[in-house]
Amino acid sequence: MAFYHNYFEHFHQTGAIAPSGPKLAKHVVSSAGVKAHSHVLELGPGTGAFTKDLERTLGPDGRYLGIEINASFHTHLQKVHPELHFEQAPGQDFDFSAWVKQHGQFDIIVSGLPWAKFPEELQTSLLENVVPQLKDGGTFVTFAYTGVHLLKPAKRFRSLLDRYFAKIERTRSVMLNFPPAFVFVAEK
Numbered sequence: 262m263a264f265y266h267n268y269f270e271h272f273h274q275t276g277a278i279a280p281s282g283p284k285l286a287k288h289v290v291s292s293a294g295v296k297a298h299s300h301v302l303e304l305g306p307g308t309g310a311f312t313k314d315l316e317r318t319l320g321p322d323g324r325y326l327g328i329e330i331n332a333s334f335h336t337h338l339q340k341v342h343p344e345l346h347f348e349q350a351p352g353q354d355f356d357f358s359a360w361v362k363q364h365g366q367f368d369i370i371v372s373g374l375p376w377a378k379f380p381e382e383l384q385t386s387l388l389e390n391v392v393p394q395l396k397d398g399g400t401f402v403t404f405a406y407t408g409v410h411l412l413k414p415a416k417r418f419r420s421l422l423d424r425y426f427a428k429i430e431r432t433r434s435v436m437l438n439f440p441p442a443f444v445f446v447a448e449k
């Protein structure tokens with residue numbers, strides 16, 4: 262579908278040539294411990310690879326905010342998930358104060374952002390803006406492509422997580438994703 266060319270065209274932002282597969286989506290959502298009443302922030306939902314599973318798991322009682330920088334992806338997400346709330350913005354600049362005032366802090370942050378593509382300043386400004394919105398004891402999950410995690414920016418991001426989170430675990434790799442990926446599960 263022409264729409265998915267966006268992934269390749271905007272490679273500097275997507276950091277991927279295609280959306281994540283359904284096996285990785287299930288693994289991300291279950292690793293995050295999402296439940297029916299959870300309050301979830303999704304960073305970089307893209308074309309909604311994780312959003313579908315998040316919406317199914319949250320059901321009508323969950324609360325969801327998705328922050329997507331890409332205007333076409335944002336329009337698509339609003340069309341496909343009319344019950345969920347999306348904002349088109351860079352995650353590092355979005356002002357969460359009105360949302361948090363109304364809904365409280367998040368239980369869970371699910372990140373689809375390509376951290377290994379980001380310079381250190383962007384990695385830091387994103388974490389500085391989103392981690393304060395997560396409850397103490399809340400969970401932050403993000404995926405990394407197996408192998409790419411050995412590159413310098415990916416290692417730098419892994420070290421940054423130590424600065425913001427009390428406990429960080431790494432899951433098994435999902436080999437049936439293209440490319441294979443694993444998940445970091447971090448507790449605040």
Ligand SMILES: C[S@@+](CC[C@H](N)C(=O)[O-])C[C@H]1O[C@@H](n2cnc3c(N)ncnc32)[C@H](O)[C@@H]1O
Nearest residue numbers: 275277280281305306307310330331351352373
């Ligand atoms: C690797 S894609 C992942 C999309 C989807 N979660 C998946 O796994 O298929 C990264 C997504 O993050 C978005 N993105 C990149 N930088 C961003 C930023 N600073 N703030 C918000 N979204 C961003 C991109 O537009 C893209 O949709």
